[in-house]
Amino acid sequence: xxxxxxxxxxxxxxxxxxxxxxxxxxxxxxxxxxxxxxxxxxxxxxxxxxxxxxxxxxxxxxxxxxxxxxxxxxxxxxxxxxxxxxxxxxxxxxxxxxxxxxxxxxxxxxxxxxx
Amino acid sequence: xxxxxxxxxxxxxxxxxxxxxxxxxxxxxxxxxxxxxxxxxxxxxxxxxxxxxxxxxxxxxxxxxxxxxxxxxxxxxxxxxxxxxxxxxxxxxxxxxxxxxxxxxxxxxx
Numbered sequence: 001x002x003x004x005x006x007x008x009x010x011x012x013x014x015x016x017x018x019x020x021x022x023x024x025x026x027x028x029x030x031x032x033x034x035x036x037x038x039x040x041x042x043x044x045x046x047x048x049x050x051x052x053x054x055x056x057x058x059x060x061x062x063x064x065x066x067x068x069x070x071x072x073x074x075x076x077x078x079x080x081x082x083x084x085x086x087x088x089x090x091x092x093x094x095x096x097x098x099x100x101x102x103x104x105x106x107x108x109x110x111x112x113x114x115x
Numbered sequence: 116x117x118x119x120x121x122x123x124x125x126x127x128x129x130x131x132x133x134x135x136x137x138x139x140x141x142x143x144x145x146x147x148x149x150x151x152x153x154x155x156x157x158x159x160x161x162x163x164x165x166x167x168x169x170x171x172x173x174x175x176x177x178x179x180x181x182x183x184x185x186x187x188x189x190x191x192x193x194x195x196x197x198x199x200x201x202x203x204x205x206x207x208x209x210x211x212x213x214x215x216x217x218x219x220x221x222x223x224x225x
Binding site for chain 1: 119156157158159160161164202209210211212213215216217218
């Protein structure tokens, strides 16, 4: 299957700082990338859908000014958690897809801990 | 009612057992169906897509009943390495947005 990477794999930061997470599709061009969040013992929740070259579509309840998404190329999307707080601590996972008929391939996830 | 419902388990079974997981979904317009597997503290990995005709991949068999909005996964001859959380996932809308179940936890014991 296709390969999607995420960086960093884990990050610990102080409350109030901003954290950037990168998602790359390594061997295919992803027209769409998705950002998910998973809290312990809960299911994955879609945060936003990102199409290359256009603004991300955020799910209800997700603040677009707090979770900034940039999908500048067909192989890279970034999620920036601005002014992070302890309640933002979670497992953030991206996925990438070539087109709507294709499977989503998931990155290994980024574990964020905000102190 | 949750959009995708699964029994969270845990299911504790001995090696070699056959185990079945069920899942129901609420959106009748759902268009694609999947089972994913997630190991502890890892990303989910696609186990198999699910089709109305049913599909089998080795020890794994998936079935879809659109009329009942019900999806199943059967694992035969369970291995220790099958221990994981199994996630029922449904794709909806033109953009095939994925809606995730909470997952069913499986522990295969020696």
